[in-house]
Amino acid sequence: MSYQITVNGESHVVAAAPETPLLYVLRNDLGLNGPKFGCGLGQCGACAASVGGTLTRTCSIALRDVGDAPIVTLEGLGTTLKLHPLQKAFIDEQAAQYGYCSNGMIMAAKALLDQNRNPSEDEIKDALANQLCRCGVHNRVVRAVRRAAMELER
Ligand code: FES
Numbered sequence: 284m285s286y287q288i289t290v291n292g293e294s295h296v297v298a299a300a301p302e303t304p305l306l307y308v309l310r311n312d313l314g315l316n317g318p319k320f321g322c323g324l325g326q327c328g329a330c331a332a333s334v335g336g337t338l339t340r341t342c343s344i345a346l347r348d349v350g351d352a353p354i355v356t357l358e359g360l361g362t363t364l365k366l367h368p369l370q371k372a373f374i375d376e377q378a379a380q381y382g383y384c385s386n387g388m389i390m391a392a393k394a395l396l397d398q399n400r401n402p403s404e405d406e407i408k409d410a411l412a413n414q415l416c417r418c419g420v421h422n423r424v425v426r427a428v429r430r431a432a433m434e435l436e437r
Contacts, residue, residue: 291359301347306330317357328387328414338394372431380418387414392428
């Protein structure tokens with residue numbers, strides 16, 4: 284079957300089985316490597332993107348269920364020439380070790396800052412608590428989100 288989806292402001296027609304996880308379409312059909320395949324079971328958050336404005340684990344939503352909800356991936360937040368404040372803050376704070384989780388961390392932080400422009404440290408930790416990560420930089424991640432929040436406040 285073919286489906287029309289909107290990703291990062293661009294419309295795409297993709298041919299895939301209805302039950303295909305959105306993550307596979309993003310990575311394999313559209314070449315977007317921001318969302319990562321971690322567990323494939325909706326548990327780690329590495330595959331997160333915004334679907335219809337909601338933070339979504341794209342390994343766990345079937346293509347047929349996306350409908351006309353606009354999708355925003357990590358690539359849609361900023362460009363290499365004009366980074367989103369969260370992307371810049373993660374670089375400035377060196378808030379990654381191997382970085383496989385960074386997509387989910389940044390997308391979850393984006394969802395938080397969309398709702399709460401001035402989150403406390405505890406609110407940041409709560410918002411990111413379900414993003415599983417083995418990096419040893421959790422404090423840097425929190426600092427990066429705070430830094431981005433301050434930048435967005437300006
Ligand atoms: S890969 Fe989707 S939640 Fe782990």
